[in-house]
Amino acid sequence: MQKVYTKIESIVGNVITVRAQGVRYNDLAMVGKSLANVIKLDGELVSLQVFAGAQGISTTDEVRFLGYPMKVSYSENLLGRVFNGSGKPMDNGPELDENLIEIGGPSVNPAKRIIPRNMIRTGIPMIDVFNTLVESQKLPIFSVSGEPYNQLLARIAMQAEVDLIVLGGMGLKYDDYLYFKDTLKESGAMDRTIMFIHTASDPTVECTMIPDLALAVAERFALDGKKVLVLLTDMTNFCDALKEMAITMEQVPSNRGYPGDLYSSLASRYEKAVDFEGAGSVTILGVTTMPGDDVTHPVPDNTGYITEGQYYLKGGRIEPFGSLSRLKQQVNKDTREDHRALMDGMIKLYAAYKESVEKKSMGFMMSEWDNKLLDYGKLFEARLMDLSVNIPLEDALDEGWEILASCFEPNETGLKSDLIVKFWPRTEE
Amino acid sequence: MKNNNAHVIGVNGNMVKVAFEGTLSKNEVGYIHVGTSRLKGEVIRVNGSEASMQVFEMTGSIAVGDEVEFSSELLSVELGPGLLTQIYDGLQNPLPDLAAQCGFFLQRGVYLDPIPSKDWEFTPVVKVGDRLRPADAVGTVMEGIFTHRIMVPFSFEDEDWTVTHIVEKGVYNVRSEVARLKSAKGVERSLTMVFSWPVKKAIKCYRERLRPDETLVTKIRIIDTFLPIAKGGTYCVPGPFGAGKTVLQHMTSRNADVDIVIIAACGERAGEVVEVLKEFPELTDPKTGKSLMERTIIICNTSSMPVAAREASVYTAVTMAEYYRQMGLNVLLLADSTSRWAQAMREMSGRLEEIPGEEAFPASLESVIASFYERAGKVRLRDGKIASVTIGGTVSPAGGNFEEPVTQATLKVVGAFHGLSRERSDARKYPAIDPLSSWSKYKGIADEKKVSYARSILFRGSEINQMMKVVGEEGTSVEDYITYQKSELLDSVYLQQNSFDPVDSAVEVTRQLYCFDLLYSILKAKLELADKKEVRAFFNQVRQSFLDLNNSAFKSEAFMALEASIRELAASKQGRA
Numbered sequence A: 001m002q003k004v005y006t007k008i009e010s011i012v013g014n015v016i017t018v019r020a021q022g023v024r025y026n027d028l029a030m031v032g033k034s035l036a037n038v039i040k041l042d043g044e045l046v047s048l049q050v051f052a053g054a055q056g057i058s059t060t061d062e063v064r065f066l067g068y069p070m071k072v073s074y075s076e077n078l079l080g081r082v083f084n085g086s087g088k089p090m091d092n093g094p095e096l097d098e099n100l101i102e103i104g105g106p107s108v109n110p111a112k113r114i115i116p117r118n119m120i121r122t123g124i125p126m127i128d129v130f131n132t133l134v135e136s137q138k139l140p141i142f143s144v145s146g147e148p149y150n151q152l153l154a155r156i157a158m159q160a161e162v163d164l165i166v167l168g169g170m171g172l173k174y175d176d177y178l179y180f181k182d183t184l185k186e187s188g189a190m191d192r193t194i195m196f197i198h199t200a201s202d203p204t205v206e207c208t209m210i211p212d213l214a215l216a217v218a219e220r221f222a223l224d225g226k227k228v229l230v231l232l233t234d235m236t237n238f239c240d241a242l243k244e245m246a247i248t249m250e251q252v253p254s255n256r257g258y259p260g261d262l263y264s265s266l267a268s269r270y271e272k273a274v275d276f277e278g279a280g281s282v283t284i285l286g287v288t289t290m291p292g293d294d295v296t297h298p299v300p301d302n303t304g305y306i307t308e309g310q311y312y313l314k315g316g317r318i319e320p321f322g323s324l325s326r327l328k329q330q331v332n333k334d335t336r337e338d339h340r341a342l343m344d345g346m347i348k349l350y351a352a353y354k355e356s357v358e359k360k361s362m363g364f365m366m367s368e369w370d371n372k373l374l375d376y377g378k379l380f381e382a383r384l385m386d387l388s389v390n391i392p393l394e395d396a397l398d399e400g401w402e403i404l405a406s407c408f409e410p411n412e413t414g415l416k417s418d419l420i421v422k423f424w425p426r427t428e429e
Numbered sequence B: 001m002k003n004n005n006a007h008v009i010g011v012n013g014n015m016v017k018v019a020f021e022g023t024l025s026k027n028e029v030g031y032i033h034v035g036t037s038r039l040k041g042e043v044i045r046v047n048g049s050e051a052s053m054q055v056f057e058m059t060g061s062i063a064v065g066d067e068v069e070f071s072s073e074l075l076s077v078e079l080g081p082g083l084l085t086q087i088y089d090g091l092q093n094p095l096p097d098l099a100a101q102c103g104f105f106l107q108r109g110v111y112l113d114p115i116p117s118k119d120w121e122f123t124p125v126v127k128v129g130d131r132l133r134p135a136d137a138v139g140t141v142m143e144g145i146f147t148h149r150i151m152v153p154f155s156f157e158d159e160d161w162t163v164t165h166i167v168e169k170g171v172y173n174v175r176s177e178v179a180r181l182k183s184a185k186g187v188e189r190s191l192t193m194v195f196s197w198p199v200k201k202a203i204k205c206y207r208e209r210l211r212p213d214e215t216l217v218t219k220i221r222i223i224d225t226f227l228p229i230a231k232g233g234t235y236c237v238p239g240p241f242g243a244g245k246t247v248l249q250h251m252t253s254r255n256a257d258v259d260i261v262i263i264a265a266c267g268e269r270a271g272e273v274v275e276v277l278k279e280f281p282e283l284t285d286p287k288t289g290k291s292l293m294e295r296t297i298i299i300c301n302t303s304s305m306p307v308a309a310r311e312a313s314v315y316t317a318v319t320m321a322e323y324y325r326q327m328g329l330n331v332l333l334l335a336d337s338t339s340r341w342a343q344a345m346r347e348m349s350g351r352l353e354e355i356p357g358e359e360a361f362p363a364s365l366e367s368v369i370a371s372f373y374e375r376a377g378k379v380r381l382r383d384g385k386i387a388s389v390t391i392g393g394t395v396s397p398a399g400g401n402f403e404e405p406v407t408q409a410t411l412k413v414v415g416a417f418h419g420l421s422r423e424r425s426d427a428r429k430y431p432a433i434d435p436l437s438s439w440s441k442y443k444g445i446a447d448e449k450k451v452s453y454a455r456s457i458l459f460r461g462s463e464i465n466q467m468m469k470v471v472g473e474e475g476t477s478v479e480d481y482i483t484y485q486k487s488e489l490l491d492s493v494y495l496q497q498n499s500f501d502p503v504d505s506a507v508e509v510t511r512q513l514y515c516f517d518l519l520y521s522i523l524k525a526k527l528e529l530a531d532k533k534e535v536r537a538f539f540n541q542v543r544q545s546f547l548d549l550n551n552s553a554f555k556s557e558a559f560m561a562l563e564a565s566i567r568e569l570a571a572s573k574q575g576r577a
């Protein structure tokens, strides 16, 4: 039964209100030519957010309720295709409507989860050594506009051994969209990629649909045994779209205009990252740009509280401070026995180096120890932090010992004696 | 079920408006009928013939006109033997059972019996004619390593009840009758091993509340020695994201010297709970030799689970803690994170269109937080036993800034504050508790004079460090530089502790005291070192040996050798005091 209503009571922002009966919360409707979904029921008053935006909608436009919530087609036919935030093709390919699945489905029962156990190798020492990426992890790149975050995202995606890549673009610059498309094509990965793209010029409401579309599809492929990597860029645009909706709905903002449920909204998406026992997995790598490079801004702040760490990309490098992989300890105990200790030790020394740099910049005399640290910091940055370095984990660990040995005496490093005996490079005499 | 002739008149997120007839109480549980499922909710506001319900499930597909049925009961949990080792969601739904029934995903509207239908060997402790009051035991069962008292339900009228029937010692199902009691007014009631209790009401069946004056040992040096917590006390751990709140709570949940640990994972990552529930069954509790799981209950309402159930989850957890306290046990409740709970209240308050307080939190935030922590306490039960509930909550302040409503409201009511600092966690100085700004009102394990001396070195060392940033190392006297190095030593070999090292991760009291004394002798020593280079070399050596000592088994050969070398080293530079 599809009821049609032709009297729209109000149009505010992208939200319209009609009087209707028997409508269910969250269900879809067609408003003119656009999809819309029910976001509030109040007696007979039904509020809908219009995906394509409410511009040009008139009070006598048709509202036709479809009687089901938002769905997306799921099949192998998705591979290599590009869709927008309403799930419509953007690549001149055919529309897909077979095997529809619901988006924004229930969360995985925590009792069914397993402890993540597989390292994803990227060849980037700042990731592999210091903040190991793990299958089923949810992890954003924190950055500011102008930094090569999309390049980093693409590089990790190309290098990671996954079965499938799902790219969710939100407020993506058209150039960036083309960059992803070209990079994927060149590396031959396009036929195992699915894209849901909202570009900067597309309607706001569609932006809010992208993560759910991408994750619903990813989840199903994972259940069917695939290792899926979901790339979400830029989640800050997603949050800004939510903010716009909340303001339209006159919700009381909690912090800098963002709605009070921002944390829950983000969590319900990021928590889709999972490793299914006996099937595949969903790993989420996102981008969160920080307005004003301020990590305490509500978007990066809420994100940091949800994700399993973050890579802090600044000045074209992944910064050791501010970057964190919370799952690293699940895998770095089984890589090489010196991995953990070296990782901690080198970062502690790098922190000390930063202090010496500060002292130096204030014009203080550098002690012998300061000078050692300064040498160390330079080597560390050049030989491990530089993003052009592309070496396997084991080589990077060896490199770490070399750097330490060329700067310090063993007992200055704070490393355990048994490791020093085993790994400290011997000086040829 | 009573008939309120109720139906849905509005839906906004997880808030559903209902029109009803007859009587309805606040916090009463109701079920919305959607298709074939029934979705649980709780009345949080009544206005004339309209009620607002927070729904514990996703609200998709609810339509105006859907029938609502009310239960006459307040939101409650079931209490009885079999709670231990369980993993529940915020409404006490057993998650493994749910998984067995529904598979990978949570399915809304499925509510299973929280207490497993199991047989227990019941030993009566009363006879016909005995007079009892609520919370008095009628018998006991052995629940793993604990003697679980089967009690007169706390909800019975607080008056004398006479035993009219009691079963003999034997094996009974948890839900079969074990006793009957009669009140003075002649009301007769039947008892099984299970009863329920409304979660938002504190259980107060004890004789008196006592001061929390006994240290709760966590085996974490910086806590036990410098910032102790107490059995029956409260403490909070605020810190920016990634600073180590959860790791700290997990370490505490493993090592804390209490009988029972209840972990409330409130609005945080599901993956973190999985670590606990996969690892605990494998770990042995050194105190009992049994698996750690046997003393643990996990309440887990993770961030992507419905937000209203998140609000309920901390109450579910604390109610179970109070229940086990009634058995004379020491219970530790760890809630991670209380900010998510506060945010759940904020979401609800926003949907109710209440006038918001600071940062849109409800105006009642402070009093709600205070009354939650008030449920902790050390008590003397009516049988004279001493028991306690300790509450430790993490706080996740927006932007890592402690000047925000949840942190501030919490600081007003807790007995200890372990503030984590971004600076320390960035520098991998774990646990990243800031030793300078954190405080505790409780008594620790070590001699107070020595502790306060060590603390004074820390403060002085930090001052000198600040000064050095202005005048440089060259402008600092050797003496000051030694003090600074002493404070650094104290920090790196005592305050910092490696959670992932098998030896260092948990340090017994005797070992803590032993090592603290060793360290203290160095802090106290008047060292004769010629210049800063010599100072640095000396402290590097001491630190290295001390770190190695921290990783060696207590009083093992290696340990003793390292200790001797530290003492020797110190003696060689010791001036005449």
Ligand SMILES: Nc1ncnc2c1ncn2[C@@H]1O[C@H](COP(=O)(O)OP(=O)(O)OP(=O)(O)O)[C@@H](O)[C@H]1O
Residues within 6 Å of the ligand: A304, A305, A306, A324, A325, A326, A327, A329, B239, B240, B241, B242, B243, B244, B245, B246, B247, B248, B268, B396, B430, B431, B432, B497, B498, B499, B500
């Ligand atoms: N005591 C510790 N020893 C070693 N590493 C630690 C320690 N504490 C924390 N870490 C590291 O820091 C990471 C983050 O810690 P944790 O998850 O406890 O942070 P959190 O404060 O709970 O953050 P959030 O508020 O986002 O939940 C851990 O995954 C681990 O890598």
Ligand SMILES: [Mg+2]
Residues within 6 Å of the ligand: B245, B246, B247, B268, B336
């Ligand atoms: Mg945490």
